[in-house]
Amino acid sequence: MANTTKGLENIVATQSAISSIIDDQLSYVGYKIDDLAENSSFEEIIYLLWNQKLPTKSELDDLKSDLAKNMVISDAIIDHLRSYDLKSVQPMAALRTAVSLLGIYDEEADETDEASNKRKAIRIQAKIASIVTAFARIRDGKDPVQPKEDLGYSANFLYMLNGEEPEDIEIEAINKALVLHADHELNASTFTARVCVATLSDIYSGMVAAIGALKGPLHGGANENVMKMLHEIGEEENAIPYIQEKFDNKEKVMGMGHRVYRNGDPRAKFLREMSRQLTKRTGQEKWYNMSIKIEEYVKEQKGLPANVDFYSATVYHSLGIEEDLFTPIFAVSRTSGWIAHILEQYADNRLIRPRAEYSGPDLREYVSINDRS
Numbered sequence: 207m208a209n210t211t212k213g214l215e216n217i218v219a220t221q222s223a224i225s226s227i228i229d230d231q232l233s234y235v236g237y238k239i240d241d242l243a244e245n246s247s248f249e250e251i252i253y254l255l256w257n258q259k260l261p262t263k264s265e266l267d268d269l270k271s272d273l274a275k276n277m278v279i280s281d282a283i284i285d286h287l288r289s290y291d292l293k294s295v296q297p298m299a300a301l302r303t304a305v306s307l308l309g310i311y312d313e314e315a316d317e318t319d320e321a322s323n324k325r326k327a328i329r330i331q332a333k334i335a336s337i338v339t340a341f342a343r344i345r346d347g348k349d350p351v352q353p354k355e356d357l358g359y360s361a362n363f364l365y366m367l368n369g370e371e372p373e374d375i376e377i378e379a380i381n382k383a384l385v386l387h388a389d390h391e392l393n394a395s396t397f398t399a400r401v402c403v404a405t406l407s408d409i410y411s412g413m414v415a416a417i418g419a420l421k422g423p424l425h426g427g428a429n430e431n432v433m434k435m436l437h438e439i440g441e442e443e444n445a446i447p448y449i450q451e452k453f454d455n456k457e458k459v460m461g462m463g464h465r466v467y468r469n470g471d472p473r474a475k476f477l478r479e480m481s482r483q484l485t486k487r488t489g490q491e492k493w494y495n496m497s498i499k500i501e502e503y504v505k506e507q508k509g510l511p512a513n514v515d516f517y518s519a520t521v522y523h524s525l526g527i528e529e530d531l532f533t534p535i536f537a538v539s540r541t542s543g544w545i546a547h548i549l550e551q552y553a554d555n556r557l558i559r560p561r562a563e564y565s566g567p568d569l570r571e572y573v574s575i576n577d578r579s
């Protein structure tokens with residue numbers, strides 16, 4: 207059998223027309239991430255990823271209205287969120303379970319034709335924002351806030367989270383974060399989603415599988431760990447000794463390094479700048495200054511660049527968002543990419559079933575239980 211590649215590094219496992227990373231350049235359906243980050247709303251990105259073209263004004267208006275109308279979640283879901291052990295349950299675990307529950311209450315859950323999958327796509331993308339925000343409020347002892355149909359996706363997200371309409375700079379920050387996290391070729395959670403639905407399982411199963419993969423600290427879970435790390439460091443002057451200690455102990459620095467980007471993650475610069483603006487606005491520049499020091503030191507010592515998770519941490523923190531909601535926000539955005547890949551997988555499906563190179567003992571005689579030592 208062929209040699210194995212640990213972690214499937216550089217293995218091309220499928221063709222995809224959704225996003226590409228070539229020479230450290232990320233694009234969605236042929237549009238450079240730099241142009242999209244500067245100019246697009248998250249809804250435009252959803253449309254682009256699901257339809258492989260940018261929407262016209264009326265197509266965009268229709269999508270915005272469909273999303274806003276579908277954001278309401280049922281009392282059954284809210285009651286369920288209330289039933290969790292709110293002091294200890296981890297929001298990504300709550301999200302994983304709640305999305306699974308959405309499937310239980312969706313009468314079309316097991317239909318796999320294209321039209322029903324597109325309807326479910328809208329419902330899932332709309333409701334995932336409401337689940338995250340409702341959970342956040344319920345565990346803080348507050349009631350969920352109903353979405354407003356006249357607000358865009360990013361504004362509604364913050365409105366449902368905080369119960370008041372956000373300022374423009376806050377909407378811009380969330381919109382940019384959602385645009386930048388929307389898709390990323392065959393990352394671990396997207397691959398997981400594709401493997402799942404390639405068995406012709408349903409879209410909700412693909413989503414739940416993907417959320418589970420995103421939760422891990424080597425993937426989406428890194429962003430909340432970045433903020434934990436910054437809190438542990440506490441003050442700017444502690445940053446370098448803290449990171450050096452991590453190196454000495456052979457521990458990973460969260461938010462640094464990437465499997466595909468070796469010279470730098472093109473998304474990081476937008477979040478770095480957003481972090482600069484937002485920490486200045488809140489008078490908490492120390493988080494930004496500390497992040498810059500860490501980024502420079504890790505680059506200098508190990509040649510490792512900051513990834514998308516690194517500056518998203520201080521962006522969300524500056525918006526007053528609790529640390530353990532950072533990865534759920536990533537999931538809200540990446541839902542658009544997961545769904546695009548799930549639909550692409552269904553459209554030209556073949557079961558994904560690689561091989562393993564066996565490394566266990568040679569064939570041997572079975573020993574009956576009474577004769578075993």
Ligand SMILES: CC(=O)SCCNC(=O)CCNC(=O)[C@H](O)C(C)(C)COP(=O)(O)OP(=O)(O)OC[C@H]1O[C@@H](n2cnc3c(N)ncnc32)[C@H](O)[C@@H]1OP(=O)(O)O
Pocket residue numbers: 213423424425426428457458459460461462463464465466508510513514515
């Ligand atoms: C949205 C995202 O998912 S982006 C990634 C988010 N994850 C993180 O930020 C977690 C921290 N980073 C990492 O763990 C890794 O860089 C990953 C998981 C992103 C990529 O992993 P891989 O491609 O498998 O790289 P791998 O772990 O083999 O690292 C190669 C070398 O760089 C080192 N390295 C990689 N990342 C880091 C890091 N963040 N801190 C310290 N050292 C690191 C490894 O220890 C290894 O060193 P060695 O060759 O001396 O053993």
Ligand SMILES: O=C([O-])CC(=O)C(=O)O
Pocket residue numbers: 387389390392393394425465466513514
């Ligand atoms: O592509 C990856 O391996 C991880 C990543 O940056 C993402 O999912 O956005």
